[in-house]
Amino acid sequence: MVMRAAVLNRVGGPLEVEEVPIPQPKAGEVLVRVAACGVCHTDLHVIKGEVAFPTPCVLGHEVSGVVAQVGPGVEGLTPGQRVVASFILPCGGCYYCVRGEEDLCERFFALNRLKGVLYDGTTRLFRRDGTPLWMYSMGGLAEYAVVPATDVFPLPEGLALEEAAILGCALFTALGAVRTAGLEGGEAVAVVAAGGVGLGIVQLARAFGAYPVVAVDVRPEKLAKAKALGASHAFTPEEAQEGVRDLTGGRGADVAFEALGRPETFRLALDLLRDGGRMVPVGIAPQGVEAGVEITRLVRRKLRILGSYGAKPRKDMPLLLRLAQAGAIQVGAEVTERHPLEEADLAYRRLDRGEVVGRALVTMGGGYA
Structure with missing residues (x-):
């Protein structure tokens, strides 16, 4: 039995759709x-x-789908269930997972993120000739994916299956950032970069009772999308410092989130803070990229920089699903375009050119209910 998968054969190359064998789950794993x-x-x-x-x-x-098969020892999941999975695959047994800090899972970073394998040290994906294909998280740009059962969550009724995919990273990362910030109702928030994650932070900040919730981006269509999803105000980077101070009595934001991973947006987020404020960077930058910080201001003004990577799957994903089910966040509203698997490379080229306003999806066309 074979499936289609979008394969990256070399750095800088295109994503090419191939037919490869359907992977098989091992103990403690789920085929989605x-x-x-x-x-x-x-x-x-x-x-x-x-x-x-x-x-x-x-x-x-960042995937959603239907359970196709469960491996030995998996309980609570059955074929046919609609599910979502987060990009962090907690091993459940390392030092950090045992402490409840699954966003720092040692085996996830050492094995999956560095080597492209799961927790027995092997991949589940191969070409027909036996050549291994390495897995970034679960390798979700394919018709089937193997996911550790620790990271598979039933999707509540009433949530559309395809759109629910963005719960696994964009909204998952946004929730982790809001929780890392310790956001409280009534606090002033600025969100620098209104892409998929930034839009999620806007929605969650609003749901947590923040005000004002200010979106900052260079593109008018992204600012308009942020306002449609709950931002009270929207500014370009050039307008942001004056705009945020005008809204906060000259002080600045209690919390600023940075959701792009560029030095200039990192510094802007810091510049938007009030004295004693918290800056939460969530954007991933190319390796080796640094952002300068004025040490004296950081010290004297008691600024805090709180890095946030994803969230804690087994604690935060159930909360995120409840928020979505209750309508506190609009999952489908973030999705602005869809592409079939054959257009996966086009989707990423559009993302690279800044043409995706919200979140794009690659859909597998399985005729799901």
Whole structure:
């Protein structure tokens, strides 16, 4: 039995659709028939060689789908269930997972992110000749994906299956950022860069009772999208400092989020803070990129920089699903375009050119309910 998968054969090359054997789950794993996979900047960093990862590989780390098969020892999941998975695949047994810090899972970073394998040290993806294909998270740009059962969550009724894919990274990362910030109701928030993750932060900040919620971006259509999803105000980077101070009595934001991973947006987020404020960077930058920080201001003004990478799957994903089910966040509203698997490369080229306004999906066309 074979499936289609979008394969990156070399850094800088195109994503090419191939037929490869359907992977098989091992103990503690689930085979998911993928409905949709979100198009994320982190995959783009791998394609461009800005984040090191072995090739040939299958990217895609933000998926929704239907359980096709469960491996030995898996309980609570059955074939036919609609599910989502986050991009962090917690091993459940390392030092950090045991402490409840699954966003720092040692085996995820050492094995999956560096070597493209799961937790027995092997990939589940191969070409017909036996050549291994390395997995970025679960390798979701394919019709089927193997996911550790620790990272598979039933999707509540009433949520559209394809759109739910973005719960696995864009909204998952946004929730992790808001929780890292310790955001409280009534606090002033600025969100620098209104892409998929930034739009999620806007929605969640609004849901947590923040005000004002200010979106900052260079593109008018992204600012308009942010306002439609709950931003109270929207500014270009040139307008942002004066605009935020006018809204906060001259002080600045209590919390500023940076969702792009560029030095200039990192510094802008810091500049938007009030004294004693918190800056939460979530954007991934190319390896080796640094952003200068004025040490004296950081010290004297008691600024805090709180890095946030994803969230804690087994704690935060159930909360995120409840928020979505309750309508506190609009999952489908973030999705602005869809592409079939054969257009996966086009989707990432559009993302690279800044043409995706919200979140793009690669859909597998499985006729899901």
